[in-house]
Amino acid sequence: MARHLITSALPYINGIKHLGNMVGSMLPADVYSRYLRQRGHDVLYICATDEHGTPAELAAKEQGLPVAEFCARAHDAQKAVYDGFALAFDYFGRSSSRQNVEITQHFARKLNENGFIEERAIRQVYSPADGRFLPDRYVEGTCPHCGYDKARGDQCENCTRVLDPTDLINPRSAISGSTELEVRETKHLFLLQSKLQHEVEAWVARHEDDWPQLASSIARKWLTEGLHDRAITRDLDWGVPVPADTWPELAAEGKVFYVWFDAPIEYIGATKEWADQDPENRDWKAWWYEADDTVRYTEFMAKDNVPFHTVMFPATELGVREPWKKVDYVKAFNWLTYYGGKFSTSQKRGVFTDQALDILPADYWRYFLIANAPESDDSSFTWEHFTATVNKDLADTLGNFVNRVLSFSKKRFGEEVPAGGEPGEAEARLGEEIARLLAEYEEQMEALQFRKAAAALRALWSAGNSYLEEKAPWLEIKTDKEGAALTLRTAMNLIHLYAVVSEPLIPATSAAMRGAFALPDDTASWVGAEEAKALAAVPAGTPFTVPPVLFAKLTDEDLAAYKERFGGEEG
Ligand SMILES: Nc1ncnc2c1ncn2[C@@H]1O[C@H](COP(=O)(O)OP(=O)(O)OP(=O)(O)O)[C@@H](O)[C@H]1O
Numbered sequence: 001m002a003r004h005l006i007t008s009a010l011p012y013i014n015g016i017k018h019l020g021n022m023v024g025s026m027l028p029a030d031v032y033s034r035y036l037r038q039r040g041h042d043v044l045y046i047c048a049t050d051e052h053g054t055p056a057e058l059a060a061k062e063q064g065l066p067v068a069e070f071c072a073r074a075h076d077a078q079k080a081v082y083d084g085f086a087l088a089f090d091y092f093g094r095s096s097s098r099q100n101v102e103i104t105q106h107f108a109r110k111l112n113e114n115g116f117i118e119e120r121a122i123r124q125v126y127s128p129a130d131g132r133f134l135p136d137r138y139v140e141g142t143c144p145h146c147g148y149d150k151a152r153g154d155q156c157e158n159c160t161r162v163l164d165p166t167d168l169i170n171p172r173s174a175i176s177g178s179t180e181l182e183v184r185e186t187k188h189l190f191l192l193q194s195k196l197q198h199e200v201e202a203w204v205a206r207h208e209d210d211w212p213q214l215a216s217s218i219a220r221k222w223l224t225e226g227l228h229d230r231a232i233t234r235d236l237d238w239g240v241p242v243p244a245d246t247w248p249e250l251a252a253e254g255k256v257f258y259v260w261f262d263a264p265i266e267y268i269g270a271t272k273e274w275a276d277q278d279p280e281n282r283d284w285k286a287w288w289y290e291a292d293d294t295v296r297y298t299e300f301m302a303k304d305n306v307p308f309h310t311v312m313f314p315a316t317e318l319g320v321r322e323p324w325k326k327v328d329y330v331k332a333f334n335w336l337t338y339y340g341g342k343f344s345t346s347q348k349r350g351v352f353t354d355q356a357l358d359i360l361p362a363d364y365w366r367y368f369l370i371a372n373a374p375e376s377d378d379s380s381f382t383w384e385h386f387t388a389t390v391n392k393d394l395a396d397t398l399g400n401f402v403n404r405v406l407s408f409s410k411k412r413f414g415e416e417v418p419a420g421g422e423p424g425e426a427e428a429r430l431g432e433e434i435a436r437l438l439a440e441y442e443e444q445m446e447a448l449q450f451r452k453a454a455a456a457l458r459a460l461w462s463a464g465n466s467y468l469e470e471k472a473p474w475l476e477i478k479t480d481k482e483g484a485a486l487t488l489r490t491a492m493n494l495i496h497l498y499a500v501v502s503e504p505l506i507p508a509t510s511a512a513m514r515g516a517f518a519l520p521d522d523t524a525s526w527v528g529a530e531e532a533k534a535l536a537a538v539p540a541g542t543p544f545t546v547p548p549v550l551f552a553k554l555t556d557e558d559l560a561a562y563k564e565r566f567g568g569e570e571g
């Protein structure tokens, strides 16, 4: 048994996430956690909302709410959707928590003691009309690169270039609209990442061979370009305050840490939030401190977050000079696109997780997204592909098999699993096939190859169909009732096996399949290949029920309605 720490990139607080966010971070982390738990490992899966920064302040302003209130509500709204998706976090925290404030301040003090933080005077946009500095998105204006006139102080949405507020032409305040802006000098804390370049390089060199190519290539690119010193404070109300014991002057001016500094630290902060709920039994430090040899840490994210996790956060952890756990494996994803275009929160393009659950239960989405995860390349969501996959894999291959076997057996042999004779040659062949596919499935899960794992699972389901077609119990029963009973008992054992091994992808359906059998102590979590081969976990005489249809078949009208509601090709 190993101890596995798992985190997925923190969803930003300003709105409900889309299916791209789901498949690029939280869902695969959940699938992997569920798999490891089933295999008997000690797993801690931590996530949280990322709550600081200007977008949160601006979103709160738009809704006329104090930012703390806005974040509290938005956190609960996101959590409700994740519950709907059956994401089994051990804890879903908040980066604005007291715990994260404490740990972030501790990190900053240590970095300062070790010579990695410096106060520097910089020139920033100040608005006399608003009585404040205007960082990031608080300034809007014309992009100096492409001329787009609604560029924001942190980035131009049109040409995607990263900007500084002072770069903008004809700048105006995003709060008051005032154009009477000045550039004033003010002091901020800088993290001297350039001093950590060599250490980070050495650390990455020790790990990159284990990482997927997508993660190591992005880390390499950033290191080659060189680590720059970065401002880690902002003039905002909402954020982790700069500690007054170390920087009295900056604290008095109300400076807070910039969101990219405190967000990854929240992985630790949320673990402490989790432990503080039951301090007698939970030890947050055992997961994070001096845990290099006892914990395996896997992070999930899409490619835009890779630099933060492979280079910048490790630089922070290294600079603290304390034995904080660093990531072992970075599972990075490409983009899920919507008909080849960008899923966009700001433009409301694509399918959002709350809408998805409105339409169909979580298992439909979980299976589809994992089977089509953007692993080796971007992958495109289309309603055509979604409905075809649901119909073929979930409704026909799995759902129909379960229903057909159980209803037929009930009709001909009553409400208990029939006995039949000894397994024969067909059952032996099936057993070998199942053992082989199960081993393949396990191998792909261990390797975090989600598409391939889903393909192996689908092949396991298909093997049941092939067996049923071959034995054709509906014909067999006319000449050999014992033989038909054996076939059905074997098929019912397949259903039970499917319930156990499909759980990481489709937990609710798995529960329904398992619940079909009244087994007194059914705690089977995973079966070894040998045990799977025997297909004997459900003995003859076990009472069973026929569950309601597991997956509804989607019709052409459904497809047309989805495309009508969400827009298809033209987006
Ligand atoms: N289309 C996508 N496909 C896969 N992963 C994505 C996609 N869009 C965002 N992600 C990932 O989702 C996670 C949570 O993202 P976050 O809440 O910060 O939103 P974001 O990156 O601002 O995306 P968006 O602006 O599209 O909402 C991150 O790991 C991010 O990389």
Ligand SMILES: [Zn+2]
Binding pocket: 143, 144, 145, 146, 147, 148, 151, 156, 157, 158, 159, 160, 161
């Ligand atoms: Zn531009």
